[in-house]
Amino acid sequence: MAAKLSEKAVELLKKPVLAHLATIMKNGTPQVTPLWIDTDGTNLFINTEQNRLKAKNMRRNPNVALSVVDPQNNYNTLWIQGTVIDMDAKNGQTHADTFAKKYRGLDKYVNTDSADVRVKITIRPDKVAGSASK
Amino acid sequence: MAAKLSEKAVELLKKPVLAHLATIMKNGTPQVTPLWIDTDGTNLFINTEQNRLKAKNMRRNPNVALSVVDPQNNYNTLWIQGTVIDMDAKNGQTHADTFAKKYRGLDKYVNTDSADVRVKITIRPDKVAGSASK
Numbered sequence: 001m002a003a004k005l006s007e008k009a010v011e012l013l014k015k016p017v018l019a020h021l022a023t024i025m026k027n028g029t030p031q032v033t034p035l036w037i038d039t040d041g042t043n044l045f046i047n048t049e050q051n052r053l054k055a056k057n058m059r060r061n062p063n064v065a066l067s068v069v070d071p072q073n074n075y076n077t078l079w080i081q082g083t084v085i086d087m088d089a090k091n092g093q094t095h096a097d098t099f100a101k102k103y104r105g106l107d108k109y110v111n112t113d114s115a116d117v118r119v120k121i122t123i124r125p126d127k128v129a130g131s132a133s134k
Numbered sequence: 135m136a137a138k139l140s141e142k143a144v145e146l147l148k149k150p151v152l153a154h155l156a157t158i159m160k161n162g163t164p165q166v167t168p169l170w171i172d173t174d175g176t177n178l179f180i181n182t183e184q185n186r187l188k189a190k191n192m193r194r195n196p197n198v199a200l201s202v203v204d205p206q207n208n209y210n211t212l213w214i215q216g217t218v219i220d221m222d223a224k225n226g227q228t229h230a231d232t233f234a235k236k237y238r239g240l241d242k243y244v245n246t247d248s249a250d251v252r253v254k255i256t257i258r259p260d261k262v263a264g265s266a267s268k
Contacts, residue, residue: 018208020154020201022164025215030156030164032201033213033264067154067166071205074152079167081159130167 003125005041008132009078012070013039016103021046022065023057031057036099037068044082044123047096049116050089058084064123070132077130082123092118137259139175142266143212146204147173150237155180156199157191165191170233171202178216178257181230183250184223192218198257204266211264216257226252 005013019037022030033054038045044066048055058064062084070076088095096109096118111118139147153171156164167188172179178200182189192198196218204210222229230243230252245252 018203020166020168020203022156022166022199024158024162024164028158028162029197029215030158030199031213031215032154032156032166032199034154034201034203034208034211063163065156065164065166067168069152069154069168074168077168079165081163081165 001126002042003128005039005125005128006132006134008134009128010039010041012068012076012078012132013037013044015070017068017070019046020067021054023054024061024063025057026060036103037066038099038102043085044080044125045095046121046123047092047099047118048121049111050119055087055119058121059087066123068130076132078128078132079130080125081127082125084121085124086120086122088120088122089117092120095120135260136176137262139173139259139262140266140268142268143262144173144175146202146210146212146266147171147178149204151202151204153180154201155188157188158195158197159191160194170237171200172233172236177219178214178259179229180255180257181226181233181252182255183245184226184253189221189253192255193221200257202264210266212262212266213264214259215261216259218255219258220254220256222254222256223251226254229254
């Protein structure tokens with residue numbers, strides 16, 4: 001069930017903040033890694049390479065969680081439990097470019113390996129907590 | 135199986151960095167929240183209140199994961215998969231006081247509620263990745 005993002009949540013996610021994404025491994029244990037994030041006010045968008053462990057985990061199990069802390073104020077936080085509702089490789093590179101702009105001021109996202117395939121991942125927030133949630 | 139922490143990992147964990155801890159909910163989905171962290175060079179130590187959701191999750195399921203990013207250098211990272219091997223309420227408050235010193239320069243950790251019971255949690259790292267892992 002979708003949860004609504006507050007104005008403060010959207011404001012935080014529009015900043016060039018790091019999100020820490022938890023996915024579930026095949027054996028049911030968690031994995032967490034940092035990544036870039038954005039939102040359209042309703043869903044969350046992240047981007048990764050299609051063969052990364054987190055991508056494999058999300059293809060198998062769409063249940064994820066995210067933690068975001070404002071680097072300017074460690075008490076401005078978001079803790080989100082959500083569901084992966086789309087994994088889009090077609091628009092993955094274009095989406096990575098928007099992240100390069102947001103986080104680095106660059107027009108293009110340069111892959112470490114030219115064979116990399118970027119995937120745009122859409123996450124529906126199901127439960128939102130933390131100080132920026134209201 | 136315990137994984138060894140590198141010198142760079144210990145150096146990062148000794149800084150006043152935030153860790154993002156993933157625990158597993160009763161229904162198998164992940165939860166992630168930020169918290170303070172320390173290490174003795176072998177295990178990781180975190181601290182929480184005994185009735186927090188993350189504490190309940192760890193009592194039921196000791197499988198956790200942690201993500202740490204150096205605020206001075208976002209490419210200095212640790213991604214740890216680990217196991218909770220001890221939850222110690224007896225020394226929880228004293229341990230919280232060491233965190234107040236490390237993160238705030240204060241002698242005492244002041245609980246938001248006087249009835250709070252702090253728990254010192256020991257996590258054995260089983261798998262360590264990220265740039266500071268080597």
